[in-house]
Amino acid sequence: MQTLRAFTAFIVLAAAAPAAQTTAREQLARGRALWDQRLSKSAMAALEAAARDRSTAAEAHEALGRIYMFKGWQQESAFPGWHDEPSYRARAIAELRAAIKADPARASAQDALRMAEGFAAADKVDPAPPRDEVKALDAKLESFRNAASAPVADIVAAIEARAQAQADPAPYFTGAQILLDRGEADRAIALAERGAAVSDRFIDENLSAYQMSGKSEGSYARGRALAADLVGWARVLKKDYAGAAAKLEEASRLSQGQDFTNQFHLGELARAQNAPERARDHYLNALSLTGFSGGPPPLRQRATQALAALPRSGSDSSFDAWLDAELSRRREARKAAALKSLVDRPLPKLTLTTVDGRPYDTSSLRGKVLLLNFFASW
Amino acid sequence: MPHLKTVYAKYQNDPAVAFLLVSIDDDSKRLQRYLDEMTFAFPVARAAATQAEQAMKFDNIPATFYVDRSGIVRYETNGIESHGDSPSRISWFIDQLKTR
Numbered sequence: 023m024q025t026l027r028a029f030t031a032f033i034v035l036a037a038a039a040p041a042a043q044t045t046a047r048e049q050l051a052r053g054r055a056l057w058d059q060r061l062s063k064s065a066m067a068a069l070e071a072a073a074r075d076r077s078t079a080a081e082a083h084e085a086l087g088r089i090y091m092f093k094g095w096q097q098e099s100a101f102p103g104w105h106d107e108p109s110y111r112a113r114a115i116a117e118l119r120a121a122i123k124a125d126p127a128r129a130s131a132q133d134a135l136r137m138a139e140g141f142a143a144a145d146k147v148d149p150a151p152p153r154d155e156v157k158a159l160d161a162k163l164e165s166f167r168n169a170a171s172a173p174v175a176d177i178v179a180a181i182e183a184r185a186q187a188q189a190d191p192a193p194y195f196t197g198a199q200i201l202l203d204r205g206e207a208d209r210a211i212a213l214a215e216r217g218a219a220v221s222d223r224f225i226d227e228n229l230s231a232y233q234m235s236g237k238s239e240g241s242y243a244r245g246r247a248l249a250a251d252l253v254g255w256a257r258v259l260k261k262d263y264a265g266a267a268a269k270l271e272e273a274s275r276l277s278q279g280q281d282f283t284n285q286f287h288l289g290e291l292a293r294a295q296n297a298p299e300r301a302r303d304h305y306l307n308a309l310s311l312t313g314f315s316g317g318p319p320p321l322r323q324r325a326t327q328a329l330a331a332l333p334r335s336g337s338d339s340s341f342d343a344w345l346d347a348e349l350s351r352r353r354e355a356r357k358a359a360a361l362k363s364l365v366d367r368p369l370p371k372l373t374l375t376t377v378d379g380r381p382y383d384t385s386s387l388r389g390k391v392l393l394l395n396f397f398a399s400w
Numbered sequence: 401m402p403h404l405k406t407v408y409a410k411y412q413n414d415p416a417v418a419f420l421l422v423s424i425d426d427d428s429k430r431l432q433r434y435l436d437e438m439t440f441a442f443p444v445a446r447a448a449a450t451q452a453e454q455a456m457k458f459d460n461i462p463a464t465f466y467v468d469r470s471g472i473v474r475y476e477t478n479g480i481e482s483h484g485d486s487p488s489r490i491s492w493f494i495d496q497l498k499t500r
Contacts, residue, residue, distance in 0.1 A: 239474070239500065272492070275475075362457050364465065364473040370455040374422060374445040377435065382445040390418040391497040392467040393490070395404060396452055398425050399434035 046075030050082050057089055065089065073120075080125035087117035088134055095141040111145070114138045152188075159184040163193060166200050174206060181213065191221035191245055198252045207256040214252035221245025239366075247276035251284045258291050266291055278365075282308050282317025286325050298332050305329040309345070310352035369394075401438065401462075407490045408442050416469075416498055424449035424461070466493045468500055 053068030066089060072082035094111035097104045115138050121131035152160075163180045166172050181197035194217030198210040225232065225241050232238035254269030270291060273284045289304035305325045308317060316322070330341050339347075364370070369392075374382035404419070411417040419442040425431040426449060435444060456463065458478055466475040475493045 239468075239472075242500065275492070276496075363476060364457055365476055367473055369465070369467050369471050369473055372422075372447055372455055373451065374447050377423070377428070377431065377444055377446060379428075379446075384420075387418045387420060388471075389469055390416055391469060391494055392465075393404075393407075393417070393419045393494060394465040394467060395419075395421045396424055396447075396456065396458065396461055396463045397401070397421060398423060398449075398461055399427075399431050 046072050046078040046082075049075075050078045050085070053082065054085060057085065062089060062093070073117075076124070080121050080128050080131065083117045083121035083124060084128065084131040084134060087114050087121060087131070087138065090114035090117055091134065091138045091141070095138075111138075111142060115142065156184070156188045159187050160193075163196055163200075167203070170204075174201070174204065174209070177201065177204075178209070185220070189220065189227070190224050191217040191248075194220055195248050195252065198256075202252070202256055202259065205259070207260045210256045211253050214249045214256070217252075218246050218249030221249070243276045247273045247281060247284065250276065251281065251287060254291075255287045258287065258294065261294075263291060263295055279307060280311060280315055282311050282315060283321065285311070286317065286321055289325065289328065293328065293332075302329060302332050305332075306348050306352060310349045310356070312353075403487050403490060404442075405440070406487045407494070410487075410491065411494065412441065417494060419443070420445060422447050422452065424452050464490075466497055468497045 049068045050072035053065045053072060056065035056068060066086065069082045069086045069089070072078040073086060075082075090110040091114040092100075093107045094109075094114050095106055098106045115135065118131055118135040118138055121128060122135065125131070151157075159180070163177075163184050166177045166180060177197065177200055181193050184193035194213050198213040198217065201210040201213065222242060222245065225238055225245070229238055232241060250269045250273035254266045254273060257263075257266035257269060270284060270288050273281065274288060277284055279285065285304045285308035289301045289308060292298075292301035292304060305328055308325050309322065309329070311317065317325075326345070329345070334341075334344065374384065376382050404421075408419050411419070421440065421442060421444045423431050423444060423446050425434075425446070428446075431446070453459065456465065460478045464477045465473050468474050474497055
């Protein structure tokens with residue numbers, strides 16, 4: 023009995039060595055095949071297993087290194103919606119070094135490592151900074167934000183000088199804001215309107231830099247929204263409420279209700295017009311925006327205080343509890359609407375017929391601005 | 401609908417702008433009666449209600465989509481909105497897309 027068990031153990035051991043080798047080879051082949059199909063998670067798991075076996079380590083480390091290099095630097099343009107994952111960059115270089123360590127003569131791993139190191143070196147190159155001249159002029163203009171006694175003529179001169187140096191719309195919008203804070207509503211309106219035209223021109227001139235058409239449309243709308251909001255706010259300060267409403271609402275449509283400052287301005291306008299319901303709605307819209315679009319903390323505080331001062335009907339809970347509930351409701355609604363909306367997506371294919379049932383020829387609509395209205399007679 | 405008629409009058413000779421109304425009625429007699437009453441000057445087509453609702457993702461009519469020259473939907477209004485689907489607002493959407 024004893025002998026038999028020892029004998030069996032010997033057979034198992036003898037079989038184990040070649041079996042493990044086949045498995046590592048198989049894992050390597052499987053990992054490569056999975057990667058060819060761009061099934062990266064499974065491919066990486068198989069290759070990691072193959073990398074643990076000495077017989078396949080060099081090949082597996084190299085394959086992993088190439089996948090990580092792809093993920094770290096190259097995949098952004100490979101599939102719509104994919105982005106580079108910088109966390110893989112250091113791992114790519116480590117895997118390729120491990121491949122060379124396992125087999126110092128492996129030329130393909132050395133090639134891959136050189137390429138990855140090239141990418142890594144390119145990451146360290148400083149992206150083009152603004153020209154020193156522009157930086158200085160920006161700083162000069164910014165310094166007027168807190169210079170209450172500076173002559174208006176000096177501010178205007180600083181705006182013009184900065185606008186001369188570089189043709190983007192920023193100095194017009196910054197300048198309009200500074201002049202508004204100084205109570206110079208008319209000058210601010212004129213500057214904001216010039217800023218809108220300059221913004222369009224700047225985008226036209228650099229259209230290819232915006233890469234995707236959706237992105238440049240977004241930029242046109244941003245410049246126009248900012249200008250409309252500034253003009254609208256200047257009109258609020260001038261107590262021209264009807265004119266203000268037209269501009270602030272235009273800005274709200276352009277920014278799809280997602281600009282904090284604009285929603286805050288609409289709230290302030292509604293409060294000035296004695297429309298507490300509408301004011302509450304806009305303040306809540308503003309405060310429900312978060313992150314980059316969440317607005318500066320001092321303005322958030324002002325919006326919260328204005329909201330707390332408005333009469334609240336049909337709620338016994340504390341202001342804070344009510345506010346939390348309202349804001350999360352709005353965020354959820356916005357998320358649901360964004361998932362559902364077709365805005366910024368291509369018009370889907372539709373099968374249309376004429377009223378008497380023949381196929382409808384849509385070729386005459388191509389290349390035109392189209393208003394498409396769905397209705398029913400009931 | 402009356403607003404659309406007003407706005408259409410403004411753009412009907414503009415070669416850069418097209419209007420298309422799509423009925424999702426399934427009763428063709430009733431639709432024909434309605435069209436006879438309304439006497440629309442602009443083109444009217446038909447689509448199956450479920451297909452249109454699923455493709456265009458609306459659950460409220462009238463639903464209006466504003467599509468730019470390259471075929472991308474840029475604005476959308478659903479139902480009859482409280483701010484008023486006024487002629488000036490409809491024109492605003494069209495004019496925005498025309499300047500792009």
